[in-house]
Amino acid sequence: MNKRRFKEKLAYSFLIAMISIIVLSICIMFYFIISRGIRVINWEFLTQMPRKAMTAGGIFPAILGTFYLTMGAICFALPLGVSAAIYLNEYAVQNRLVRIVRISINNLAGVPSVVFGLFGLAIFVKFLNFGVSILSGSLTLGILILPTIIRASEEALSAVPNSFREASLALGATKWQTIQKVVLPNSFSGILTGAILSIGRAAGETAPILFTAVTFYSMRLPKSIFSEVQALPYHIYALMTEGTHPESQVAIAYGTALVLVLLVLGLNLIAVILRNQFRRSKKW
Numbered sequence: 001m002n003k004r005r006f007k008e009k010l011a012y013s014f015l016i017a018m019i020s021i022i023v024l025s026i027c028i029m030f031y032f033i034i035s036r037g038i039r040v041i042n043w044e045f046l047t048q049m050p051r052k053a054m055t056a057g058g059i060f061p062a063i064l065g066t067f068y069l070t071m072g073a074i075c076f077a078l079p080l081g082v083s084a085a086i087y088l089n090e091y092a093v094q095n096r097l098v099r100i101v102r103i104s105i106n107n108l109a110g111v112p113s114v115v116f117g118l119f120g121l122a123i124f125v126k127f128l129n130f131g132v133s134i135l136s137g138s139l140t141l142g143i144l145i146l147p148t149i150i151r152a153s154e155e156a157l158s159a160v161p162n163s164f165r166e167a168s169l170a171l172g173a174t175k176w177q178t179i180q181k182v183v184l185p186n187s188f189s190g191i192l193t194g195a196i197l198s199i200g201r202a203a204g205e206t207a208p209i210l211f212t213a214v215t216f217y218s219m220r221l222p223k224s225i226f227s228e229v230q231a232l233p234y235h236i237y238a239l240m241t242e243g244t245h246p247e248s249q250v251a252i253a254y255g256t257a258l259v260l261v262l263l264v265l266g267l268n269l270i271a272v273i274l275r276n277q278f279r280r281s282k283k284w
Helices: 002-037 043-047 060-091 096-109 113-127 134-158 162-170 175-204 232-241 246-281
Strands: none
Touching: 002 246, 043 060, 060 096, 060 134, 060 175, 060 232, 060 246, 096 134, 113 134, 134 175, 162 175, 175 232, 175 246, 232 246
């Protein structure tokens, strides 16, 4: 008995140590970014155009470009991902082919993002001739987050009790009416959470938009979906690697990093709040 308790305490201590290391690492990272980035953040930094080859001014075009790219990605991926999840969970016969499709979706979620960037360059930029543009970048990011949306949506749909479906069908509703009026409303919180978390990931990706959407410096805001844009992740990368005035550009890069971190954390916080609200509203 004493040996078992010793092993249990040892395992518990190991887990606590691992969690402490992770939390400490995150705190150190946040302190490092906040302490260096907070110095340059002000209203002008968030609302002005860049000046003097990115050595002065603000990051408003990068914020706007990130917004365009992430909204374009979610508008493309969300309907497609939810539709795929509905088919896989509600219509498809659960055979070997469907299991292979699910495995493929899971594997696709683990593909490095730079591969998606190369795919977007080959298909959207070159083959479809969209050029380096908001459209190419949004479609590439949409494909990147599509597996996450499909898996989150399918899990949310499968969490709805089968008795709900059976009761709806027993009352004379069709299959689609059951999905539309019963299944989707009761799985909406999970679908929405997956979508918002996917937005957070899309907002922080650099490699996919590196080849398909962004430019280092521009004095003009995008005029159409075929325009190049600046974006926060690439803005940080460019300032730290391509600039010729590091004394001023490094400070701007840390300020941009802090804005990006706060943006992603804000989206994740919204996801948690919405998920909890919808869970409380459920009666089952």
